[in-house]
Amino acid sequence: MKTTDLLPSALIGAVASARSMTPMAAIAVAELAHKPTPGRVFLLNQPLFKFGALLMGVGELLGDKMKSAPDRTVFLGLLARVMSAGIAGSALAPRGREKLGAGVAVATAVPLAYLTLAGRKKAMARIGQTKSGLIEDAFIVGAGALVVGLTAARLNRR
DSSP: OOGGGGHHHHHHHHHHHHOTTHHHHHHHHHHHTTOOOSSOOOSTTSHHHHHHHHHHHHHHHHHTTSTTOOOTTSHHHHHHHHHHHHHHHHHHSOTTOHHHHHHHHHHHHHHHHHHHHHHHHHHHHHHOHHHHHHHHHHHHHHHHHHHHHHHHHHHHHO
């Protein structure tokens, strides 16, 4: 195994740091498009979880702009990041290395949640909650789609 084999897991952990549900939603989209990921997919290969992940991803994007939205570093926010990063990091890891991929994703997501929150708060002070959220959404959803898409494409080329 090369060191770079776990890069997709680390990158999806970075995505989870800003949007907890985006990693699972991105894996669910890959599953729906029949674009397999290298690692075993846990839960998201079941229709209920697949569509649930998509709905939660959309719901998070909408809810994030609300004044009452909690910080991503509250306990439940971090727990959601751990679960989502772990599931997605596992799916993007090489076959047989799923636990390591999950660990790498979680180890990336949690500390980066504090950094991405600090960045978001600065952006909110400058341009407001809605604009900063939409910009962050575009960047993070795009990054999640890119990481999952490139990883699946690399697997399908082999």
